[in-house]
Amino acid sequence: xxxxxxxxxxxxxxxxxxxxxxxxxxxxxxxxxxxxxxxxxxxxxxxxxxxxxxxxxxxxxxxxxxxxxxxxxxxxxxxxxxxxxxxxxxxxxxxxxxxxxxxxxxxxxxxxxxxxxxxxxxxxxxxxxxxxxxxxxxxxxxxxxxxxxxxxxxxxxxxxxxxxxxxxxxxxxxxxxxxxxxxxxxxxxxxxxxxxxxxxxxxxxxxxxxxxxxxxxxxxxxxxxxxxxxxxxxxxxxxxxxxxxxxxxxxxxxxxxxxxxxxxxxxxxxxxxxx
Numbered sequence: 308x309x310x311x312x313x314x315x316x317x318x319x320x321x322x323x324x325x326x327x328x329x330x331x332x333x334x335x336x337x338x339x340x341x342x343x344x345x346x347x348x349x350x351x352x353x354x355x356x357x358x359x360x361x362x363x364x365x366x367x368x369x370x371x372x373x374x375x376x377x378x379x380x381x382x383x384x385x386x387x388x389x390x391x392x393x394x395x396x397x398x399x400x401x402x403x404x405x406x407x408x409x410x411x412x413x414x415x416x417x418x419x420x421x422x423x424x425x426x427x428x429x430x431x432x433x434x435x436x437x438x439x440x441x442x443x444x445x446x447x448x449x450x451x452x453x454x455x456x457x458x459x460x461x462x463x464x465x466x467x468x469x470x471x472x473x474x475x476x477x478x479x480x481x482x483x484x485x486x487x488x489x490x491x492x493x494x495x496x497x498x499x500x501x502x503x504x505x506x507x508x509x510x511x512x513x514x515x516x517x518x519x520x521x522x523x524x525x526x527x528x529x530x531x532x533x534x535x536x537x538x539x540x541x542x543x544x545x546x547x548x549x550x551x552x553x554x555x556x557x558x559x560x561x562x563x564x565x566x567x568x569x570x571x572x573x574x575x576x577x578x579x580x581x582x
Contacts (some may be wrong), residue, residue, distance in 0.1 A: 346545030509550020
């Protein structure tokens with residue numbers, strides 16, 4: 308008897324796992340906010356600037372300022388990364404040196420690619436993306452990029468065109484259409500932006516650490532000035548560690564999310580190709 312695959316079941320399983328991993332990302336952000344508050348609390352006590360006891364800290368109004376500032380820094384980092392990625396898929400393809408393939412191309416391999424793309428566009432109900440090829444890349448690979456399906460580009464390597472037969476090429480293209488269909492590009496951009504926001508916490512920590520070091524070298528020796536420099540150093544070290552450790556674990560979660568989306572794309576490509 309033949310082995311059958313319930314690709315709809317595989318799709319649903321991958322979506323559930325992705326949702327759980329995204330929840331982990333949200334919990335990581337909450338943990339970062341809590342750790343920053345604890346670091347500031349420690350620094351204030353060290354510098355003798357705060358008389359509130361540790362047990363009262365989380366009901367103190369100051370926590371709202373620290374939490375708001377932390378979230379604002381992360382939001383700024385996210386928005387900055389989104390602004391850097393504003394050119395979308397076409398900008399990325401051009402940055403990589405990919406060549407645009409027009410739909411009236413007469414080259415045999417490119418014509419086959421165009422036909423397969425049009426087939427998968429009909430099967431998935433998604434507009435055909437702009438096509439690009441990396442002429443000098445002999446490895447077999449492909450990817451899609453863009454914020455919206457109507458602005459998506461599909462980039463393939465020359466090795467993909469040269470080495471794959473039509474069925475194999477259809478499998479690769481269906482996989483990439485699945486990424487478009489399931490909104491993986493938007494998800495990836497959001498995760499990248501969130502990681503940039505977390506990284507900015509670490510970068511600010513590094514700045515404060517350097518500032519406390521240089522300021523400490525110029526201190527006049529007054530006790531309170533010394534405590535202030537020590538407090539700044541504690542906050543700097545804490546933010547540096549929190550930011551970069553957060554990025555490390557964030558990238559692990561991002562990799563796990565990516566793996567589930569690849570599984571989802573494989574299952575969806577079976578649906579589109581029926582192969």
